[in-house]
Amino acid sequence: MNIHWTPDLFVHIGYALMLVALLARDILWLRAVLVCAQSNLALYAWTHGLAGMTFWNSLFVVINAVWVLRILRERRAVKLPEALAGIHRRDFAAMGAQEFLRFWNEGQGREAEGRLIADGSHPAELLYLVSGQARVRRQGREIAALPAGSFAGEMSLLTGEPTSADVDALGPVRLQAWPVARLQEIRQRQPQLWTRLQSVLGHDMIEKLRRAAAQAGS
Numbered sequence: 001m002n003i004h005w006t007p008d009l010f011v012h013i014g015y016a017l018m019l020v021a022l023l024a025r026d027i028l029w030l031r032a033v034l035v036c037a038q039s040n041l042a043l044y045a046w047t048h049g050l051a052g053m054t055f056w057n058s059l060f061v062v063i064n065a066v067w068v069l070r071i072l073r074e075r076r077a078v079k080l081p082e083a084l085a086g087i088h089r090r091d092f093a094a095m096g097a098q099e100f101l102r103f104w105n106e107g108q109g110r111e112a113e114g115r116l117i118a119d120g121s122h123p124a125e126l127l128y129l130v131s132g133q134a135r136v137r138r139q140g141r142e143i144a145a146l147p148a149g150s151f152a153g154e155m156s157l158l159t160g161e162p163t164s165a166d167v168d169a170l171g172p173v174r175l176q177a178w179p180v181a182r183l184q185e186i187r188q189r190q191p192q193l194w195t196r197l198q199s200v201l202g203h204d205m206i207e208k209l210r211r212a213a214a215q216a217g218s
C-alpha cells in the first residue's frame with residue numbers, strides 16, 4: 001500500500017460524508033454527518049501538518065456536535081401531564097410535545113369572568129379557553145358560542161386589525177393567555193414556531209366555521 005494513501009483516505013471519506021450530509025433533509029442528520037465528515041478532514045489536516053485546516057475543521061466539529069446535543073435534547077420525548085396531553089392532542093397537534101409545553105408555559109393561566117375581549121380594541125393577549133364557555137357578540141347580537149378549547153383574539157392577532165367582536169365569559173372560565181407582544185416576537189424571531197402556531201389557530205378557525213355551518217343548517 002502507498003504510504004500516503006492511508007492518511008489521504010481521511011480527506012476522501014471526509015468529503016464523501018460531506019456529500020451525504022448535504023443530501024440529508026433532517027437538520028439533526030445533516031449536523032451529525034457533518035461531525036463525522038469534519039472529524040475526518042481535521043484528521044487529514046493534522047496528519048499533513050496543516051494547522052489552519054486542522055483548527056477550522058476541529059472548530060466545525062465542536063459547533064456541530066453542540067448542535068446535535070441541543071437538537072437531541074429538544075426532541076427528547078416529554079411526558080405531558082394528563083390535562084395538558086388532552087389539550088395538546090386536540091388543539092395544539094401541529095406542535096411537538098416539548099415545543100407545546102414550552103409555548104404553554106409562556107402563557108399565564110387564570111380564572112376570569114365577564115368581558116374577555118372588547119369589540120374594536122387591540123387586545124394585549126391571545127386567549128385560550130381551558131374550561132367554561134364564552135359568547136361572541138357583534139353590536140349586541142350573538143354570533144357564536146365558544147366552547148372550551150377555543151381561542152379568542154386570534155383574528156386581530158393574525159390580521160393586526162382591531163378585534164371583530166365582543167367576547168364575554170358565560171360564568172367563570174379558566175383561561176391561558178399569551179401576551180401579544182411576546183407572540184409578535186415569536187413571529188419575528190422564531191418563524192418555524194410561528195408557522196406552527198398559525199396552523200394551530202387555523203385549526204381553531206376551521207372548527208369555528210364548522211360550528212357556524214352546523215348552526216346555520218339546524
Ligand SMILES: Nc1ncnc2c1ncn2[C@@H]1O[C@@H]2COP(=O)(O)O[C@H]2[C@H]1O
Nearest residue numbers: 144151152153154155156163164165208
Ligand atoms: N363568527 C365567529 N365565530 C367564532 N368566533 C368569532 C367569530 N367572530 C369573532 N370571533 C372571536 O371573537 C374574537 C374577537 O376578537 P378577534 O377579532 O381578535 O378574534 C375573534 C374571535 O376569536
